[in-house]
Structures are given as C-alpha cells and as structure tokens.
Amino acid sequence: MYDFTTFKPRRGIGAEKWSTFERQAVDNPDLAPYSIADMEFPAAPEITAALKEAADFGIYGYTVADSSYRDAVCAWMDRRHGWAVEPTWIFQTYGVVPAMNLALHALTAPGDAVIIQPPVYPPFRAVVTSTGRRVLENPLRVKDGRYEMDLEGLEALARRSEAKVFFLCSPHNPVGRVWTRRELQAAADICAANGVTVFSDEIHADFVHPGSVHIPFAALDGPAARECIVGTSASKSFNLAGLVTANIIVSDPDLRARLTGKVVGYTGEYTNYFGLAATRAAYEQGEPWLEALLEVIRGNYDYCKNFMAEKFPSVTVYPLEGTYLLWADFNSLGLEPAELERFMVEHQLYLDEGYLFGTGGAGFERINLACPRQCLTAAMERLDAAAAEFGFKR
Structure with missing residues (x-):
C-alpha cells in the first residue's frame, strides 16, 4: 500500500543531510547519506494531500494552533501512549531544541548547570554551552550488552546546588534505549x-519496537512528573522536520506560564502554517503509514545486525528498542576516531561519527536505518569490500 522502496535523491533542494555531497563534490547518483535523523522516505500520501489543500487555499498569514489541531495532538498521545493531555497544556515552538533553549532562559541563569547523559544527541550539550550554562555529565553505562542510567551518579549531580535542569532523551538517541517505568x-x-x-525530549516516542513501551515522563507519579517539560513533534515519526513544528507539553500552570512568557523573545508566538496542517493530518490519518514504516525499520535493523554478525563479529551492534538509529561499536577495527571517520568517508559511507555524541561515543558509528533497503545493502557491501581491502581485523 505504501512505497518504502523507491529511492529519491535529495540533491539541490537544500537538504542538510545531503549537503555533504555538494561540499565534497561527490557526484555518484547512487549514494545516500546515513547520518542526520530524517528519512529517505516520502511522507504519507494523506499528509501530502493535506499540504496540497493548504497550499491551494492561497493565504499563508500568521498562524497559531486552533482547537482542532490541539485535539488531534491530545488524541494521538492518548491513543499511542496512554497519556491524557489537556489542550491547554500545549504550546508550539519551531522545534524541540529551540524549546530547550527557551527553557534554559526561563528557568536558569548563566553559570547554572544542566545534567545530560552522554553519549547523547549533540545539541543537548550545544544548547547548554551556547546559553552560558554549564554541563554536568551523567554518562550512560553498559551492563550485559545494554545501556543503562547511572542513577547513583545522577543523584550525586542533582544534589549540587548549581544543578537546575536535567535534559532527558527518551527514547535515547543514539543508543536506542526505551527507558522502563x-x-x-x-x-x-x-x-x-x-x-x-x-x-524530556520525546521526539522519537513513536519509534518503539516489540518488547518495549514508551512511558511519557509526565505520566509518571510524583512532583517531578507534574512539573516537567515534554518536547514532542511529528517531525521524526512522519518525516516532517523541514516544517519546523513542535509541541511542548507542560501540565503545571506556573511552569507553563514561565515558559510561554519567554516565547515571544526566543521562539516567536506564531507557528508554521504548513506544519500545523501536516501534523494534524499525520495524527488523524497517518497511523497506518507509521505502522507500515515500523515494520520496515525493524527489517532494516535485523538486516544490518545479521550482516555485522556474519561479516564483522567483533563489532557490537546495540539492541534497537526505540528510534530508527543503529548504534554500533567499531573500536575493534583498531582505528582512532579520526582514522575511522576518514576510512568511512573515503569509501563513501557517510555516517554519524560516535565522537559527536560526547563521552563514550568515540569509535562508534550511528547509522540511520530510515531508508530503502537497497541503500543499506549497498552501504554494507562497500564496508565489507573496504575492510577486506585493508585487511582489518573482523
């Protein structure tokens, strides 16, 4: 019913993920990048139809979310995640990262500290340092082949007087964990x-695989859950990142007032006309497409995991509980991070290097699985051939 096999190169349209090819004058039309977390799949046809209808209306003035939009978001959260959200809890920003920036300006002062859990999505650190705040690292640790939180370390950091905010990645990018209740x-x-x-950055919440259940942080018990900020968006789930529309959900009225009081200065009071139309269509009509996509992602993960087990048994591929991002440890190849990156690029493998994700990431690669299978097959075959040529330890 849905097409997840056609490969549509995105050169020449401003796609950030594809800009590497332009910068490096790579002209092979069969190549695809496997880096930045958007997809190489067209959006659901129901979303495209809604955007065409919105375009045909012909007036694209200042836009805010109306009640039908808020109702669609609330219904999605209830249906997919069992989380009862009130429409008044929702406000819009251009993305979850801008909302993190807004939160730091609303809730902290220069010199205050923010806890992060590396290896983690690079903007977590960048937002903190760019606003003059300090990073407190609570690195994840590996136990029995699976990442887990260092809760004792988290408590030690939270006790420090300068610690004001905790940036939680749930599900976690890049390690693929879906945290348990x-x-x-x-x-x-x-x-x-x-x-x-x-x-709590929950932008990957809809990408949860069998055996795991996403628990919205705000659905927990206790005051931290009632007084938290949850960042969500249809951008990852439905490949809408270019429409820069995110929903920030805050149930506590005082906290919400502190945040929305900063909106005009830091993210603007209006939102993207097309982003609202696309998000509403996604949440009201896009569920069958998403379910089909999840099957494709799981198939791509199984393919890569099995390929690595056969061809590179010394490379550890971590379990994919959530997201569409494979996290693999290539340290067994014996290359320094810069050498590993150079090796990948020289053999036209454009991945996200693990060192970008901070402590614990050096020597790892993050591979975007949201692409047609033939793209992944071509990449794995290039990797195999290159490793054989150089005689790397497998």
Missing part, C-alpha cells in the same frame, strides 16, 4: 528531591 520513576524521584526540573 522503573528507570524513569527513579530519575523522577531524584530530580524531585533536589529541585531539578526535567526537560
């Missing part, structure tokens, strides 16, 4: 006991 509740209790506000 027990893990989230423990983190919530620590933050509540120490007056640390949680900003």
Whole structure:
C-alpha cells in the first residue's frame, strides 16, 4: 500500500543531510547519506494531500494552533501512549531544541548547570554551552550488552546546588534505549528531591519496537512528573522536520506560564502554517503509514545486525528498542576516531561519527536505518569490500 522502496535523491533542494555531497563534490547518483535523523522516505500520501489543500487555499498569514489541531495532538498521545493531555497544556515552538533553549532562559541563569547523559544527541550539550550554562555529565553505562542510567551518579549531580535542569532523551538517541517505568520513576524521584526540573525530549516516542513501551515522563507519579517539560513533534515519526513544528507539553500552570512568557523573545508566538496542517493530518490519518514504516525499520535493523554478525563479529551492534538509529561499536577495527571517520568517508559511507555524541561515543558509528533497503545493502557491501581491502581485523 505504501512505497518504502523507491529511492529519491535529495540533491539541490537544500537538504542538510545531503549537503555533504555538494561540499565534497561527490557526484555518484547512487549514494545516500546515513547520518542526520530524517528519512529517505516520502511522507504519507494523506499528509501530502493535506499540504496540497493548504497550499491551494492561497493565504499563508500568521498562524497559531486552533482547537482542532490541539485535539488531534491530545488524541494521538492518548491513543499511542496512554497519556491524557489537556489542550491547554500545549504550546508550539519551531522545534524541540529551540524549546530547550527557551527553557534554559526561563528557568536558569548563566553559570547554572544542566545534567545530560552522554553519549547523547549533540545539541543537548550545544544548547547548554551556547546559553552560558554549564554541563554536568551523567554518562550512560553498559551492563550485559545494554545501556543503562547511572542513577547513583545522577543523584550525586542533582544534589549540587548549581544543578537546575536535567535534559532527558527518551527514547535515547543514539543508543536506542526505551527507558522502563522503573528507570524513569527513579530519575523522577531524584530530580524531585533536589529541585531539578526535567526537560524530556520525546521526539522519537513513536519509534518503539516489540518488547518495549514508551512511558511519557509526565505520566509518571510524583512532583517531578507534574512539573516537567515534554518536547514532542511529528517531525521524526512522519518525516516532517523541514516544517519546523513542535509541541511542548507542560501540565503545571506556573511552569507553563514561565515558559510561554519567554516565547515571544526566543521562539516567536506564531507557528508554521504548513506544519500545523501536516501534523494534524499525520495524527488523524497517518497511523497506518507509521505502522507500515515500523515494520520496515525493524527489517532494516535485523538486516544490518545479521550482516555485522556474519561479516564483522567483533563489532557490537546495540539492541534497537526505540528510534530508527543503529548504534554500533567499531573500536575493534583498531582505528582512532579520526582514522575511522576518514576510512568511512573515503569509501563513501557517510555516517554519524560516535565522537559527536560526547563521552563514550568515540569509535562508534550511528547509522540511520530510515531508508530503502537497497541503500543499506549497498552501504554494507562497500564496508565489507573496504575492510577486506585493508585487511582489518573482523
């Protein structure tokens, strides 16, 4: 019913993920990048139809979310995640990262500190440092082949007087964890006991694979859950990142007032006309497309995992509980991070290098699985041939 096999190169349209090819004058038309977390799939046809209808209307003035839009968001959260959201809890920004910036300006002062859990999505650190705040690292740790939170370390950091905010990535990018209720509740209790506000980035919440369940942080028990900020968007789920529309959900009225009081100065009071139309169509009509997509992502993960097990048994591929991003440890190849990056690029493998994600990421690669299978097959075959040529330890 849906097409997840056609490959549509995105050169020449301003796609950031594809700009590497332009900068490096790469002219092979069969190549695809496997880096930045948007997809190489067209959006659901229901969304395209809604955008065409919105375009045909012909007036694109200042736009705010209306009640039908808010109702669509609330219905999606209830249906997909069992989370009862009130329409008044929602406000818009151009993205979750801009909302993180807004939160730091609303809730902290220069010199205050923010807790992050590396290896983690690079803007978590960049937002903190660019606003004159300090980073407190609570690195994830690996136990029995699976990442977990260091809750004792989190508590030690939360007790520090300068710690004001905790940036939680849930599901976690890049390691692919979907946190359990027990893990989230423990983190919530620590933050509540120490007056640390949680900003939970849940942009990958719709990409949860069998055996895991996404728990919205705000659906937990206790004051930290009631007084948290949840960042969501249809951008990852439905490949709408270029429409720069995110929903920030805050149930506590005082906290919401502090945040929305900064909106005009930091993210603007209006939103994207087409982003609202696309998000509403996604949440009202796009669920069958998303379910079909999840099957494709799981198939792509299984293919890459099995390929690595056969061809590169020393490379650890971590379990994919959530997201569409494979996280793999290539340190066994014996290359320094810069050498690993050079090796990948020289063999036309454009991945996200693990060092970009901070502590614990060096020697890893993040591979975007949201592309037609033939793209992944071509990449894995190039990797195999290149490794054979150089005689790398497998």
